[in-house]
Amino acid sequence: MKELQDRIRRDGRVLAGGILKVDDFLNVRIDPVLMDHIGKEFARLFEKDKVTMVLTIEASGIAPAYSTALALDVPLVFAKKARSANLGQGDVYSARVRSFTYGRDYDILVPSRFITSADRVLIIDDFLANGFAARGLNEIIHEAGAETAGVGVCIAKCFQPGMKLLEEEGLHVEALAAIEAMDENGIVFREMKSGEEK
Amino acid sequence: MKELQDRIRRDGRVLAGGILKVDDFLNVRIDPVLMDHIGKEFARLFEKDKVTMVLTIEASGIAPAYSTALALDVPLVFAKKARSANLGQGDVYSARVRSFTYGRDYDILVPSRFITSADRVLIIDDFLANGFAARGLNEIIHEAGAETAGVGVCIAKCFQPGMKLLEEEGLHVEALAAIEAMDENGIVFREMKSGEEK
Numbered sequence: 521m522k523e524l525q526d527r528i529r530r531d532g533r534v535l536a537g538g539i540l541k542v543d544d545f546l547n548v549r550i551d552p553v554l555m556d557h558i559g560k561e562f563a564r565l566f567e568k569d570k571v572t573m574v575l576t577i578e579a580s581g582i583a584p585a586y587s588t589a590l591a592l593d594v595p596l597v598f599a600k601k602a603r604s605a606n607l608g609q610g611d612v613y614s615a616r617v618r619s620f621t622y623g624r625d626y627d628i629l630v631p632s633r634f635i636t637s638a639d640r641v642l643i644i645d646d647f648l649a650n651g652f653a654a655r656g657l658n659e660i661i662h663e664a665g666a667e668t669a670g671v672g673v674c675i676a677k678c679f680q681p682g683m684k685l686l687e688e689e690g691l692h693v694e695a696l697a698a699i700e701a702m703d704e705n706g707i708v709f710r711e712m713k714s715g716e717e718k
Numbered sequence: 719m720k721e722l723q724d725r726i727r728r729d730g731r732v733l734a735g736g737i738l739k740v741d742d743f744l745n746v747r748i749d750p751v752l753m754d755h756i757g758k759e760f761a762r763l764f765e766k767d768k769v770t771m772v773l774t775i776e777a778s779g780i781a782p783a784y785s786t787a788l789a790l791d792v793p794l795v796f797a798k799k800a801r802s803a804n805l806g807q808g809d810v811y812s813a814r815v816r817s818f819t820y821g822r823d824y825d826i827l828v829p830s831r832f833i834t835s836a837d838r839v840l841i842i843d844d845f846l847a848n849g850f851a852a853r854g855l856n857e858i859i860h861e862a863g864a865e866t867a868g869v870g871v872c873i874a875k876c877f878q879p880g881m882k883l884l885e886e887e888g889l890h891v892e893a894l895a896a897i898e899a900m901d902e903n904g905i906v907f908r909e910m911k912s913g914e915e916k
Contacts, residue, residue, distance in 0.1 A: 549795045549832045552788035578777035579796065583784050590750035597747045598777065634747045 521561050521696035524674060525709050527554060534702050538649075538677065546674060547580035547646050558696060559587025562644060562672040565694045566592070569669040571642040573597060573635070575661065577617075577628055577653050584674055585644040592642070597635070599628040599657065613663045615656035628656050637665035648673035648695060651682025658691070675699065678710055719759050719894035722872065723907050725752060732900050736847075736875065744872060745778035745844050756894060757785025760842060760870040763892045764790070767867040769840040771795060771833070773859065775815075775826055775851050782872055783842040790840070795833070797826040797855065811861045813854035826854050835863035846871035846893060849880025856889070873897065876908055 533541040545551040562584070574596045576585035582598050589596035601617075612629045619626060635641065643657045654671050661668045668691055676683045676695035686693045698710035731739040743749045760782070772794045774783035780796050787794035799815075810827045817824060833839065839859045841852050852869050859866045866889055874881045874893035884891045896908035 543829065548798075548829060549793050550784060550787070551793055552784060553791065555784065556788055579780060579798070582777060582780040583794075586748060586750060586753065586781050586784060589748070590754055593751070595747050595749055596781075600746075600777070631741070631746060 521558070523554065523557055525697045527551075528675070528697055529707060532707070534704055534707065538680070538702075540675065540677070540699070540702060540707075542646075542675065547583075550583050555583050555587050558584050558674060559589075559591045561696060562588040562642075562694070563591035566642055566670050566672060566692070569642065569692060570640050571669045572639045574642050574644050575599065575630070575635075575657050576644050577601065577657065580647075581645045581653075584646060584672075588642070588644050588672065594642075597630060599630045599660065602627045602629055613660040615659040615663075617656040618650070618652045628653075628660070630660050632664065635661065635664035635666050639664070639666040640669040641666050642669045643671045644673070645671075646674045648676040648682045648686075648693075649680040651680075651685050654682065654686055658686075658689070670694065672696075677702075719756070719910075721752065721755055723895045725749075726873070726895055727905060730905070732902055732905065736878065736900075738873065738875070738897070738900060738905075740844075740873065745781075748781050753781050753785050756782050756872060757787075757789045759894060760786040760840075760892070761789035764840055764868050764870060764890070767840065767890060768838050769867045770837045772840050772842050773797065773828070773833075773855055774842050775799065775855065778845075779843045779851075782844055782870075786840070786842050786870065792840075795828060797828045797858065800825045800827055811858040813857040813861075815854040816848070816850045826851075826858070828858050830862065833859065833862035833864050837862070837864040838867040839864050840867045841869045842871070843869075844872045846874040846880045846884075846891075847878040849878075849883050852880065852884055856884075856887070868892065870894075875900075 531544045573594050574585045574589040577599045585596050614627050614629050641661045658668050670692035672694045674696050676698045700708045700710050729742045771792050772783045772787040775797045783794050812825050812827050841855045868890035870892045872894050874896045898906045898908050
């Protein structure tokens with residue numbers, strides 16, 4: 521998605537350790553017009569995947585997941601993060617996720633009544649790096665007996681293993697800005713695979 | 719906003735202790751069409767308030783704040799919650815907030831470069847009860863030397879002191895569903911004060 525890639529080049533900041541900060545427009549301060557276009561682009565990329573709901577994780581996944589859900593006209597559910605799940609409760613699905621940013625584990629929780637075995641679930645998130653979050657959501661979808669219709673991320677760091685791992689599981693993965701390499705001198709984006717954007 | 723009030727009557731659940739659960743459509747599973755209408759209604763209610771940005775707190779404030787920011791065509795910023803702020807950093811504004819749900823304090827943090835003294839800030843949140851969150855955001859806006867253009871909440875519990883406290887500070891407060899009283903037999907909404915909806 522050229523609009524997102526141009527914005528990353530203009531307003532993103534590459535820090536040491538493979539960190540890309542996009543908090544000026546994507547995940548702390550949000551440009552709503554850009555986010556609206558992101559949602560419409562995900563809806564276009566997954567329009568043939570018979571999506572019945574969108575699933576994400578709080579907090580920075582909520583805006584792109586919402587704009588996608590609106591464009592697809594399906595409900596959105598966001599998983600909550602918890603330091604430790606109350607696993608005694610039978611009314612939530614949970615998965616253990618490692619945080620790339622903070623280097624510690626947390627649990628993600630989704631009330632079980634919000635995913636049924638009839639659902640085809642589109643996972644949306646702002647970033648894909650090691651894929652821990654997306655794989656945790658995928659685990660919850662399987663736990664519910666539902667199907668994962670695909671995974672859409674605003675930004676994928678292709679030099680980390682997440683995208684490859686998800687594709688090896690046979691998932692349809694789309695990144696609007698797929699980064700092959702980056703350093704303080706610039707960012708190299710992978711060519712888009714899903715044809716021309718509208 | 720009749721659409722929201724009707725939905726609360728239909729799908730909300732009143733629990734003991736003044737708790738109203740709306741997680742089926744507003745703050746865990748989100749109906750994107752309802753949320754889009756909520757954003758447009760806030761934009762209508764605050765259209766004369768010269769809003770330059772929308773401010774909320776993660777996580778359940780993000781969806782209504784985003785739909786409002788899109789309708790007003792201004793950026794959205796969300797404050798992060800932290801157990802304890804790193805107050806040594808001069809690059810964030812912070813305020814201490816008490817959680818109604820969990821009964822413990824937390825800090826909310828906003829990078830200082832995201833609010834300038836020229837901003838007129840609209841606070842948006844899903845719930846207003848004791849008003850701790852909105853008052854914390856209002857404190858951050860003052861810390862930045864900016865002005866609070868108003869406070870918009872999807873649901874206000876008028877039997878708790880938040881709405882009155884904010885109005886006593888001279889703030890323009892709008893609730894799309896203002897609850898006077900509720901129990902297991904039903905919910906009594908206050909009449910809307912801002913005239914006919916579109």
